[in-house]
Amino acid sequence: MNRLKIGFLVFCATMVALTVVATAMTQLPPIAGDIVYTGVAGGNVAGTRCATFDDPAVAAERAPANLDRWIEEHYGKALNISIPVAIHSIYASTSNGYVTDQMVADQIQVLNDAYAGTGVSFYLYHFARYQSTKYFSWDMQTKQEKAVKQYLNIDSAHVLNIYTQSPPGGILGWAYFPWMAPEDHWGHGVVLLWASLPGGGAAPYDEGDTATHEIGHYLGLYHTFQNGCFGQGDQVDDTPYELIPAYGCPEGRDTCPATGADPVNNFMDYSDDFCMYEFTVGQTARMDWAVTTYRPSLGGAPVNKAMTSAEKGAVDFDRAIDEILASNEPIVDKAPGLGSAVLADISPNPFNPMTTVAFVLPNSGHVRIDVYDLAGRRVQTLVDGNRDAGRHEVTLDGSGLASGIYMVRMDSGDVSVSKRITLLK
Numbered sequence: 001m002n003r004l005k006i007g008f009l010v011f012c013a014t015m016v017a018l019t020v021v022a023t024a025m026t027q028l029p030p031i032a033g034d035i036v037y038t039g040v041a042g043g044n045v046a047g048t049r050c051a052t053f054d055d056p057a058v059a060a061e062r063a064p065a066n067l068d069r070w071i072e073e074h075y076g077k078a079l080n081i082s083i084p085v086a087i088h089s090i091y092a093s094t095s096n097g098y099v100t101d102q103m104v105a106d107q108i109q110v111l112n113d114a115y116a117g118t119g120v121s122f123y124l125y126h127f128a129r130y131q132s133t134k135y136f137s138w139d140m141q142t143k144q145e146k147a148v149k150q151y152l153n154i155d156s157a158h159v160l161n162i163y164t165q166s167p168p169g170g171i172l173g174w175a176y177f178p179w180m181a182p183e184d185h186w187g188h189g190v191v192l193l194w195a196s197l198p199g200g201g202a203a204p205y206d207e208g209d210t211a212t213h214e215i216g217h218y219l220g221l222y223h224t225f226q227n228g229c230f231g232q233g234d235q236v237d238d239t240p241y242e243l244i245p246a247y248g249c250p251e252g253r254d255t256c257p258a259t260g261a262d263p264v265n266n267f268m269d270y271s272d273d274f275c276m277y278e279f280t281v282g283q284t285a286r287m288d289w290a291v292t293t294y295r296p297s298l299g300g301a302p303v304n305k306a307m308t309s310a311e312k313g314a315v316d317f318d319r320a321i322d323e324i325l326a327s328n329e330p331i332v333d334k335a336p337g338l339g340s341a342v343l344a345d346i347s348p349n350p351f352n353p354m355t356t357v358a359f360v361l362p363n364s365g366h367v368r369i370d371v372y373d374l375a376g377r378r379v380q381t382l383v384d385g386n387r388d389a390g391r392h393e394v395t396l397d398g399s400g401l402a403s404g405i406y407m408v409r410m411d412s413g414d415v416s417v418s419k420r421i422t423l424l425k
Helices: 003-027 065-071 102-112 141-150 211-220 279-295 309-314 317-325
Strands: 033-040 043-045 079-092 119-130 161-167 173-175 188-192 342-347 356-360 364-371 378-387 390-397 404-412 415-423
Touching: 065 279, 079 102, 079 141, 079 415, 102 119, 102 211, 141 161, 141 317, 161 211, 173 211, 342 404, 342 415, 356 364, 356 378, 356 404, 378 390, 378 404
Parallel strands: 079 119, 079 161, 161 188
Antiparallel strands: 033 043, 173 188, 342 356, 356 390, 364 378, 364 404, 404 415
16 A cells, blocks of 8 residues: 555544544533542532553553463463552541541442452451641652652552542542552552542542542553554453543443444543443453563562551651651652653643643653644743652643644653644634
């Protein structure tokens, strides 16, 4: 096939995708952030459904060369593990952030219901609360996250550590993919908005499936809308292609020309909790591969390397974290996936005319973020200066740009990474 025909087919596929998504764009939340939920004071909070990202700087397999062949070779050895869960709950007061014993029990039940049929189950191994207004809210890839995790983490190789708090920016949660650090690294685990647990009040995201979703990432699953309508999608054959995240419960929506309606009921989409109820056979196989490859010790007998909950309760939590932050011991992680500058998320995408570009810096330093058209011309500079370590967001205003596909490029230190965006007017 000559280049002219290939170019024409690519153009047609792109136009079909842009046409199909025009209706779906009306579902996107009308204010900053990609979701809106009920806050602790009863008003609306604009937030982010998921802050998990995959660091392209990590040189690791994201999938077997042939998943079907891998499944055949492991036939009769399907994943069958019971994962001990340690829940570390940080709260500001009994009216803000306090996770009850019943909420914890209900969360474990939600997880077991969601993962039934995947070969994965969960049981509560450890639960402790820590009152702190100072460390009740911290962001990903910050010194605060690393200090808290170093202090509270229990045996990451065998135990799933969950941290509940109130992340800044209305983030519901995040996790780190299994290939981003060694399996026993303290950075692994899941961070959740406390109010996303069952009965927590962050409606419509308070039925416990933020944990289900983030644990999916922890076990190696991508979002169902990964790569949109193109490429390998989420690297799972039985989840139909999906151009953009689903919000609410738009059953029957179809944003890609490939066969199959959008998998809006899948736990790895962005639908409201009540709308999410399934993992596919292919996702189960991918989790099996990821655990076998990167978390082979998960579910084994825990080796409790941390203090007991009673001992932790007797220690002043703020003072303990302060001491870690003030010590001469380096807390900046050297694991490749937890110490790189990352262009974390661009949402909504497609957008009109505004979208939010999120990026994460492991250390303070210079960062530049530019927007290029497909001809390679720089059309906007979003950031060009020094920023502190942690997660940052900047708004991209496409009011002066024509509809089409653009590239957002971030350069920081020796890291250079780009993501594709679509402006649809």
